[in-house]
Structure formats: structure tokens, C-alpha cells
Amino acid sequence: MEKAALAQAIYETAHLNGTFTLRSGQTSNHYFDKYLFESNPHLLAEIAEKLLPLVPEGTEILAGLEMGGIPIATAxxxxxxxxxxxxRKKAKEYGTCKLAEGIDIAGKRVCVIEDVVTTGGQILISTKDLLGYGAQISTVLSVIERDSKGRANLEEAGLAFFSLFTMDDLLQAEI
Incomplete structure (x- = not known):
């Protein structure tokens, strides 16, 4: 699937109009319900295919952030x-008490995966937590860059940021 066709498919599948409060506290008239495209196996496979060339050489672990980054990272x-x-957003307080479920991240080159980035706030929190567990992180990948503030915040923190689509890309995909 060409990238423009994927943008249109994501728009048709996940775009909602209305008044929505975002995680950042901002209000928007446009919302992409990420779970609608993440739960579609065809779209999820196409998204993974398009993200593939963005994964940095030498990446040893993909880190899917709770909850939307998990299906993307898995695909x-x-x-x-x-x-x-x-x-996890917070290490669980029972059992293994892990923040990152899966193999050990200490000393590994980790690429953080997120679905939608607005301000990058949760990515910055999670990245700091992962660094505290010994991960080496330089890159964040996302499907949708909702606001350029997220890019600015991530780059200011020394992270390279790549997204498949900006919000404008997807809004222009409207039929």
C-alpha cells in the first residue's frame, strides 16, 4: 500500500469529529481513535511495514509504551x-515489580514506539524511567505527530523523532 493510501485508510477508519480533550489537556475538534486502526490487522501490518525503514540500525529492543504503542511495537x-x-506508565507494585515487561533492557539500544504524539510528555517520562533501568535510548517512532510541540520537546531532550504522518497529512487524506 502506498503511503498516501495508508493515510486515507487511517483517516477513514479512525477519524472522529467532535470536541475531544487530549491527554495533554488540549481540546481538539479532530480526533484519531488510534485503537480503531491498531485493532485492524491489515492497517497495523501496513503501519509496521512503513515504520520498518525508520528503525535505527543496531536497535536491540523495541519499547512499546502503554497502551497504544504496544500493538505497534509488537507488529x-x-x-x-x-x-x-x-x-508501563508506572512499575507494577506486585510480582516482578517491572516497568518494562519482557527481556532485560539494561545496556541495550532501545527504540521507543508510540502511536500518537502531541506534547511528548508521556514519552519523556517513560524514556527517563527506561534510562534509569539502563536502557540506551536515542530514537522515538510514532504513527501520528499530532502537534509539532511534541517533536520540539523530544528533540530538546536529545531524542531523534520520526513519525509516519503529521496531523495535517491525515486531515488532507479526507475524501
Whole structure:
């Protein structure tokens, strides 16, 4: 599937109009319900295929952030053969008490995967937590860059940021 066709398919599948409060606290008239495209196996496979060339050389672990980054990271793991970890917003307080479920991230080159980035706030929190567990992180990949503030915040923190689509790309895909 060509990238423009994928943008249109994501738009048709997941775009909603209305008034929505975002995680960042911002309000928007446009919303992409990421779970609608993440739960579609065809779209998820196409997204992973398009993210594939963005995965940095030498990546040892893909880190899917709770909850939307997890299916994307898993699909990308299936395409690349790179192991995946599932990153909680907060380490669980029982059992293994892990923040990142899966293989050990200490000393490994980790690429963070997220679905939609607005301000990058949760990515910055999760990245700091992962660094505290010994991960080496330089890159974040996302499907949708909702706002350029997220890019600016991530780059200011020293992270390279790549997304498949900006919000404008998807809104222009409207039929």
C-alpha cells in the first residue's frame, strides 16, 4: 500500500469529529481513535511495514509504551525480528515489580514506539524511567505527530523523532 493510501485508510477508519480533550489537556475538534486502526490487522501490518525503514540500525529492543504503542511495537517486532518490551506508565507494585515487561533492557539500544504524539510528555517520562533501568535510548517512532510541540520537546531532550504522518497529512487524506 502506498503511503498516501495508508493515510486515507487511517483517516477513514479512525477519524472522529467532535470536541475531544487530549491527554495533554488540549481540546481538539479532530480526533484519531488510534485503537480503531491498531485493532485492524491489515492497517497495523501496513503501519509496521512503513515504520520498518525508520528503525535505527543496531536497535536491540523495541519499547512499546502503554497502551497504544504496544500493538505497534509488537507488529514491528514481527516484521523486524527485534524483541519487544511493553512499558508501563508506572512499575507494577506486585510480582516482578517491572516497568518494562519482557527481556532485560539494561545496556541495550532501545527504540521507543508510540502511536500518537502531541506534547511528548508521556514519552519523556517513560524514556527517563527506561534510562534509569539502563536502557540506551536515542530514537522515538510514532504513527501520528499530532502537534509539532511534541517533536520540539523530544528533540530538546536529545531524542531523534520520526513519525509516519503529521496531523495535517491525515486531515488532507479526507475524501
Amino acid at each position: 514491528l517486532s514481527l516484521k523486524t525480528g527485534i524483541p519487544v518490551v511493553f512499558v
